[in-house]
Amino acid sequence: MMNFSICFVNFIILMFLSLTFFFMSLFLLLNNLTYFIEWDLLMIQSSSIVMTFLFDWMSLMFMSFVLFISSLVIFYSKEYMVDDFNINRFIYLVVMFVFSMMMLIISPNLISILLGWDGLGLVSYCLVIYFQNIKSYNAGMLTALSNRIGDVALLIAIAWMLNFGSWNYIFYLEFMKNDFSMGLVGMLVMIAAMTKSAQIPFSSWLPAAMAAPTPVSALVHSSTLVTAGVYLLIRFNILLIDNKLGSFLLLMGGLTMFMAGISANFEFDLKKIIALSTLSQLGLMMSILAMGFPKLAFFHLLTHALFKALLFMCAGSIIHNMKNSQDIRDMGGLVIFMPFTTSCLNVANLALCGMPFLAGFYSKDLILEIVLLSNLNLFSFFLYFFSTGLTVCYSLRLSFYSLIGPMNQSSLNCLNDESKTMSKSMLGLLLMAVMGGSLLNWMMFSSVDLICLPMSLKFLTLFVCIFGGLFGYTLSNVGFYFFNKSLNYYLFSFFNMSMWFMPVLSTTWVVKYPLMLGFNSMKSFDYGWSEYFGGQNFYSLLKSFSFMNQFLQNNNLKTYLMMFVFWVFILVSLMLN
Numbered sequence: 143m144m145n146f147s148i149c150f151v152n153f154i155i156l157m158f159l160s161l162t163f164f165f166m167s168l169f170l171l172l173n174n175l176t177y178f179i180e181w182d183l184l185m186i187q188s189s190s191i192v193m194t195f196l197f198d199w200m201s202l203m204f205m206s207f208v209l210f211i212s213s214l215v216i217f218y219s220k221e222y223m224v225d226d227f228n229i230n231r232f233i234y235l236v237v238m239f240v241f242s243m244m245m246l247i248i249s250p251n252l253i254s255i256l257l258g259w260d261g262l263g264l265v266s267y268c269l270v271i272y273f274q275n276i277k278s279y280n281a282g283m284l285t286a287l288s289n290r291i292g293d294v295a296l297l298i299a300i301a302w303m304l305n306f307g308s309w310n311y312i313f314y315l316e317f318m319k320n321d322f323s324m325g326l327v328g329m330l331v332m333i334a335a336m337t338k339s340a341q342i343p344f345s346s347w348l349p350a351a352m353a354a355p356t357p358v359s360a361l362v363h364s365s366t367l368v369t370a371g372v373y374l375l376i377r378f379n380i381l382l383i384d385n386k387l388g389s390f391l392l393l394m395g396g397l398t399m400f401m402a403g404i405s406a407n408f409e410f411d412l413k414k415i416i417a418l419s420t421l422s423q424l425g426l427m428m429s430i431l432a433m434g435f436p437k438l439a440f441f442h443l444l445t446h447a448l449f450k451a452l453l454f455m456c457a458g459s460i461i462h463n464m465k466n467s468q469d470i471r472d473m474g475g476l477v478i479f480m481p482f483t484t485s486c487l488n489v490a491n492l493a494l495c496g497m498p499f500l501a502g503f504y505s506k507d508l509i510l511e512i513v514l515l516s517n518l519n520l521f522s523f524f525l526y527f528f529s530t531g532l533t534v535c536y537s538l539r540l541s542f543y544s545l546i547g548p549m550n551q552s553s554l555n556c557l558n559d560e561s562k563t564m565s566k567s568m569l570g571l572l573l574m575a576v577m578g579g580s581l582l583n584w585m586m587f588s589s590v591d592l593i594c595l596p597m598s599l600k601f602l603t604l605f606v607c608i609f610g611g612l613f614g615y616t617l618s619n620v621g622f623y624f625f626n627k628s629l630n631y632y633l634f635s636f637f638n639m640s641m642w643f644m645p646v647l648s649t650t651w652v653v654k655y656p657l658m659l660g661f662n663s664m665k666s667f668d669y670g671w672s673e674y675f676g677g678q679n680f681y682s683l684l685k686s687f688s689f690m691n692q693f694l695q696n697n698n699l700k701t702y703l704m705m706f707v708f709w710v711f712i713l714v715s716l717m718l719n
Contacts, residue, residue, distance in 0.1 A: 148233055149220035156213035156240070160206045167202035171585065178250070194310060196250040200440060204247050204373065207444055208365045211451045211571070212240045218567035219357040222458055232272065236361065239265040243366045247373065250312040252300045259296060259338070259370065263289045266367050270354045281353040284645075287653050288347040292337030292371070299330040315380045328381030331374060332391060339371030339424045341398045346641060346648040348421050352413040356458030359413060363420040363454065365447035372427045372443055379436040391432035396525035399425030401642055403532030407539060407614075408639040412457050412468045415540055418641075419494060420450055422533060429526065430509050433516060441586055442505035448578045449493035449501050452571040456487035459564050460544065463557045470543040477545045479557035484545050486568045491537045493575050495607060496530070501579035506530070510603045511593045527602065531610030538614035 170176065177197040184191040216236060223229050242261030249255045263286065271282035306314050311327075318327055335341075340348035348368065352359060362368065375382065375391075382388040402421035409415050423446050431439040460476065460483060461468055477484045493500040496507055513526050551557075559565060637643065694702070 148230055149216055152233060152237060153213045153217040156209045156216065160209035160213060163202045163209065164206035166197075167199045167206060168585065170197070170202060171199035193254065194251045195248045196312065197248065200376075201247050203444070204365075204440075205244055207447055208240060208243055208247070210574075211365050211447060212236065212361055214455075214567045214570050215357045215361045215451070218360070218455055218458070218564050219355075221561050221563035222357055222462060223355065232355070235265055235268055235272075236358070239269065239361070239366060243370065246370055250310055250377075252296070252303055252309040252311055255374070256293075256296055256300065259334075260293060262338075262367050262370060263293065266351070266354075266362060269358045269362070270351050272355055272358070273353065278353040281347075281350040284350050284649060284653060285347045287656075288340075288344050288648065289337055291344070292334035295330040295333040295337075299327050299334070302326055302330070311378070315378070318381060325385075325387070328378065328385075328387050331378050332382070332387055335371030335375045336391075336394065336428075337371070338374075339368050339428065340421055341371075341394050341425065341428060342401065343644065343647070345398060345401070345421060346645040349414045349417045349641070350645065352411070352417050356413065356454060356461060359417070360451045360454035360458065363417060364451035368420060368424055369427075369443055369447065372424065372431065372439060375428070375431055376436045376440055376443075379431060379434070382432055383434045388432045388434070392429050392522055395425045395428030395432060396522050396529070397425070398422070399429065399529035400525050400532070401644075403529045403536065404638045405641045406536040407532060408635055409536075410470055412461065412470050412473075412540075412544070413454075414468075415470070415536060416450070416453050416457055419453075419533070419536065422529060423450070423494075426506075426509065426526075426529070429522070430512070433513075433518070435509075435512060437586065438505070438509055438512065441582060442509060444582055445493075445501040445505045445579045448571060449490045449575040452486060452490040452568060452575050453494070455564065455568050455571065456483050456490060459483045459561060459568070460487075462561070462564075463555075464551060465555075467551070470540065472550050473544040474546070474551075475549040476557065479555075480559050482559045482565055483568070486572050488541060488545070489572060490575055491541055493579075495534045495537050495611070496603070499580070501575050501577075504579035504583045507603060511595065511600075514595055514599045514602070515593060527606050530603065531606045531613070534607045534610035535614035538611045542615060 175198075179195045179197065181193040181195070182190055183193055216233060219229070219232065219236070223232055226232060239262065242258045242265060244258070245261065246255055246258030249258060266289075267282050267286045270285050271278045300309060303309050303311065303314075306317075308314075311318075337344045348363075351362065354362065382391060399422050402418045402425060406415050406418035406422070409418060423442070427439045427442055427446075430442070460473065460480065463480065464472065467473075489500065493502040496503045498507075510526065510530065513523065640646070
């Protein structure tokens with residue numbers, strides 16, 4: 143009863159705050175207002191320590207979505223984590239996670255951003271290792287150390303911002319754009335955002351973080367941790383326009399999209415497929431942001447959060463019923479046993495593919511039409527559209543394996559949709575995954591811009607999606623595997639399954655070698671030469687002085703005086719002779 147009350151109270155509070163922030167964001171958006179609040183924490187002589195908050199329509203709307211999803215995730219956890227004796231601790235960790243995200247969203251100051259940024263890193267580590275096994279510990283260490291690279295970049299950016307006299311970056315963006323610092327601060331913030339949003343070459347930690355409980359995955363991979371980097375770059379977008387940084391980010395985003403799409407088509411772990419889908423969409427957000435469309439990236443960030451959280455919740459419900467089996471080859475015919483869950487999964491999958499008039503359609507179709515309209519190179523153009531086809535391909539493959547194919551689980555099972563709490567949580571997100579896109583579209587883009595394209599380009603997106611869907615169905619058809627030659631190209635399949643060997647490279651270059659370098663440096667310097675010439679040498683010197691002093695004090699001074707006079711007398715005698 144206690145656990146239920148904690149979950150329910152948190153759900154009610156977060157949902158109320160979500161609705162409040164949503165209506166406040168509408169008010170600020172319609173009236174074109176921004177509130178910059180300074181809270182004077184401490185005044186010492188002429189120095190003051192001030193906490194600053196930025197409330198504009200963007201920060202309030204993002205907070206509203208984060209709180210909405212987190213409230214449903216906490217409500218969902220009440221049943222999903224029912225066997226956990228420490229569910230209160232789990233709920234408190236999730237609330238701390240949400241609080242860290244709030245701190246990051248409303249901060250126009252790099253120091254307070256770092257508080258939220260490191261809060262996200264620390265709590266995400268605690269949540270990834272929550273199940274306390276070797277796999278979870280390894281995944282947690284990879285997640286923490288990969289994100290520390292970005293934290294260090296942010297710390298260097300904070301140090302460099304001292305040149306401007308304040309850490310409130312929002313006042314200096316226009317000035318930094320025309321200054322040498324533009325390159326440095328922009329580059330450091332971009333590295334920080336790339337690590338947090340898992341862009342190449344820091345992508346390996348995101349699928350590894352699937353070791354966390356599924357409700358955490360629904361929260362982390364939809365609206366909080368992984369979107370923090372995108373949100374930071376949306377705020378710093380002025381520094382990316384018309385320079386090499388934007389071109390580099392466009393390339394990295396496109397490659398991340400492409401790599402994640404290919405890897406998802408070779409993956410059999412349900413949660414990892416959805417995680418790679420998240421990675422692909424993050425690459426899409428980064429790419430369109432690098433092209434100079436921050437509002438569009440933010441639009442896709444919000445719509446993506448809705449259907450991705452729903453996808454993870456459906457996956458959690460399926461895994462819960464399949465007795466913790468995550469292999470999609472074990473699933474099949476679930477539409478007979480779990481009609482509501484599979485309906486939600488299909489709607490979320492169709493929204494991800496960009497099915498017309500679902501949430502994903504409004505943002506993805508607009509992004510692809512802007513790409514067609516822009517002056518873009520052929521390679522980036524190929525990455526955009528081929529990755530969109532791959533998205534439909536792995537989505538249909540997932541649907542086929544889990545819904546249509548034959549049931550490969552034990553015939554003695556208890557698959558059902560009787561989990562009322564989980565179903566209610568999914569229903570809330572289902573409504574938003576259907577209506578959220580059009581709702582946001584009318585609010586954020588109140589003035590209609592006409593995009594005129596030739597018929598062939600207008601239908602290119604639809605053609606790519608249909609072709610990708612057909613290819614995904616062909617790959618998934620079990621009968622097709624008798625004629626499949628993919629095992630003849632085992633190395634190619636293995637290369638794509640292992641995310642282009644990125645986890646191996648990350649664990650080697652991000653974890654193993656830096657830790658070995660740190661150990662050898664500590665052994666040679668801290669425990670070696672610096673110890674010998676530093677602390678130990680000073681200790682030995684003081685020890686010898688102390689022994690001499692003690693020796694003198696323990697004996698008669700007259701004896702030493704007489705010996706001294708005697709030796710002086712002998713020395714003088716020898717000199718005279």
